[in-house]
Amino acid sequence: MIRNFDLYPLKFEPILKSLIWGGRRLGDLLGKPIGDGSTYAESWEVSDHREDVSRVANGPLRGASLRDLLRDHNQAILGSALPHHDQFPLLVKFLDAHQVLSVQVHPDDAVGRRLVNDNGKTEAWVIMDSDPGSLIYAGLNQGVTRSDFEAAITDGRVEPLLHAFHPEPGDCIFIPAGTVHAIGAGIVLAEIQQMSDATFRVDDWGRLGADGKPRQLHIAESLEATNYTAGPVDPVHVIKQSIACGTRERLITSPYFALERLTLSGPATIGLADRFSLVLGLSGSATIEHAGQSTPLLFGETALLPAAIGTCQIQPSNTESITILTCVVP
Numbered sequence: 280m281i282r283n284f285d286l287y288p289l290k291f292e293p294i295l296k297s298l299i300w301g302g303r304r305l306g307d308l309l310g311k312p313i314g315d316g317s318t319y320a321e322s323w324e325v326s327d328h329r330e331d332v333s334r335v336a337n338g339p340l341r342g343a344s345l346r347d348l349l350r351d352h353n354q355a356i357l358g359s360a361l362p363h364h365d366q367f368p369l370l371v372k373f374l375d376a377h378q379v380l381s382v383q384v385h386p387d388d389a390v391g392r393r394l395v396n397d398n399g400k401t402e403a404w405v406i407m408d409s410d411p412g413s414l415i416y417a418g419l420n421q422g423v424t425r426s427d428f429e430a431a432i433t434d435g436r437v438e439p440l441l442h443a444f445h446p447e448p449g450d451c452i453f454i455p456a457g458t459v460h461a462i463g464a465g466i467v468l469a470e471i472q473q474m475s476d477a478t479f480r481v482d483d484w485g486r487l488g489a490d491g492k493p494r495q496l497h498i499a500e501s502l503e504a505t506n507y508t509a510g511p512v513d514p515v516h517v518i519k520q521s522i523a524c525g526t527r528e529r530l531i532t533s534p535y536f537a538l539e540r541l542t543l544s545g546p547a548t549i550g551l552a553d554r555f556s557l558v559l560g561l562s563g564s565a566t567i568e569h570a571g572q573s574t575p576l577l578f579g580e581t582a583l584l585p586a587a588i589g590t591c592q593i594q595p596s597n598t599e600s601i602t603i604l605t606c607v608v609p
Contacts, residue, residue, distance in 0.1 A: 286585045288558075288567045288574040289340065291333035294323035299489060302377025304467050308408060309373055309579030321374050324581035325557065327367035328474055337574065345583075358554035358586030361608055368608055369536055371557060371581050372470040373407075376462045381494070382416065382437050382482040386504040387456040392479040394489035394500055399456045402472035402529050403538060405604060406450045407561065410465030416441040417452055417460045426506050428459075432498055432561060439484040442511030443468040450514040451530045451538070457506030469559055471606050473535050479504055523547070525600065537609050543593070544600045550584040550591045556607050558582045558593070563601035576603070 287496030293311050301320025306313035313319040324388060325345070326333045333345045340348070342525050345367055348356055353363050355369040361368075385391075385400035392398070404415075416438075419428065431437045441459065446452070446466065454460050462468070479497035488494045517540075519526040531537040538559070541547060549567070550556045558567070560580045567582060569591045576582055576593070584591060595601045 285339065286352075286587050287338055287569055287572060288588070288591065289335050289583045289585065290337045290580060291325055291345065291583070292336045294326055294331050294333065295319055296321035296323065299486070300376060300378040300380050300591050304377070304408070305373060306374040306596065308467060309576070311373070311579070318377075320377075321372050324371040324559075325367070325583055326370050326474075327372060328476055347360050352587075355587035356555060356585045358551070360553035366474055368474055369557065369606065370472050370474045371389055371559065373579065374462065374468050374470055375479070376464055377468045377602050379408060379464045380462045380533070381480045382441065382459060382461045383478050383485070384459045384501050385454075385456050385475070385478065386477050386500075390504050391456075392476060394503070395477050397477040398473050398475035400475040400477050401456045401533060402454045402470055402537050403536070404452045404454065404462075404468045404470050405482070405530075405540070405561065406446045406452075406466065406468050407447050408448055408467040409446050410564050413445060413465035414443045414463035415452060415460075415466070416443045416444045416463065417454060418442045418458055419505075419507065421510045421514065423507065424500060425505070428505065428507070429502055432481060432501075435485075436484070444513060446514065451517065451540075452512065452514050453531050454512065455509065455533070457504060458509055458512060459505055459555065460512075461538075469561070469604060471536055471538060471557070516556070530554050532609060535608070536606050539605045540602060541605065542600055542602045543595060546592050546594045547594050548590050549603075549605060550589060551607065552589040553586060554607055556584040556605055558584065559604040559606075561602040561604055563599050564596040565593050565601045565603070566596060568594060
């Protein structure tokens with residue numbers, strides 16, 4: 280039995296996914312243990328989805344699963360402000376799109392549960408690296424109807440209906456459930472999303488799978504899950520707020536998660552006493568100080584701050600500034 284006061288900032292072993300569109304930058308850029316692999320597409324940093332359950336990588340709880348921690352110490356992990364969840368509510372990933380991803384859409388909660396027995400999937404991306412000419416496809420162009428979309432899928436001409444733009448490092452893109460989208464080749468990003476893997480593939484650019492056959496599409500499900508009134512999606516507009524030792528940017532507030540980005544040249548307080556926080560290292564290196572102990576947070580790493588530990592101090596490891604992404608459930 281884990282006592283509440285034994286909790287500390289938790290880091291987890293990455294769950295690595297090798298997929299046809301992946302590359303090597305999860306290892307070469309973010310330091311993930313991919314070995315000689317050349318198609319590593321996703322690193323699931325915090326996960327409690329079916330068989331993909333994160334295990335603690337640091338400290339006395341090393342090897343414990345996130346699911347077991349929730350079972351035994353739900354409020355200590357999640358916090359008194361949040362309802363009891365048998366499943367951790369958020370999934371954190373890093374993605375390396377060496378090739379373009381399929382055109383896809385995620386369902387909302389009701390459609391996800393009805394069609395695939397999974398949660399809905401609203402997500403947000405923060406761009407970490409992008410090659411010249413790389414594209415994000417996000418949302419249907421204004422005025423595209425269901426019949427327009429269905430005809431384009433039938434004719435294999437979906438791309439002209441998609442809103443596209445070149446993303447810059449630092450851009451944040453919010454993808455509510457029902458938004459048709461694709462991540463183009465040459466992009467590395469951090470993703471925060473609902474705990475779900477519900478994905479309906481609309482089009483795969485004529486690509487063949489590893490077996491030499493076209494990958495499965497989910498046309499009926501995609502047509503039902505798509506929001507035809509949402510229109511194009513662009514990077515969110517943010518305003519920097521000056522704080523002690525740096526800046527704060529409020530990126531997204533949704534029913535599922537709220538994201539802020541902090542750029543710091545000195546110590547700052549992070550974490551809350553009534554709910555958990557997630558912290559992602561976007562640049563530089565830092566230490567998270569709690570109860571006289573230091574937990575390193577490097578570029579490309581993620582930490583879970585259980586509610587029971589309250590607030591912590593984060594301190595840049597050297598004279599350079601750090602950038603972190605913080606996430607809470609509102």
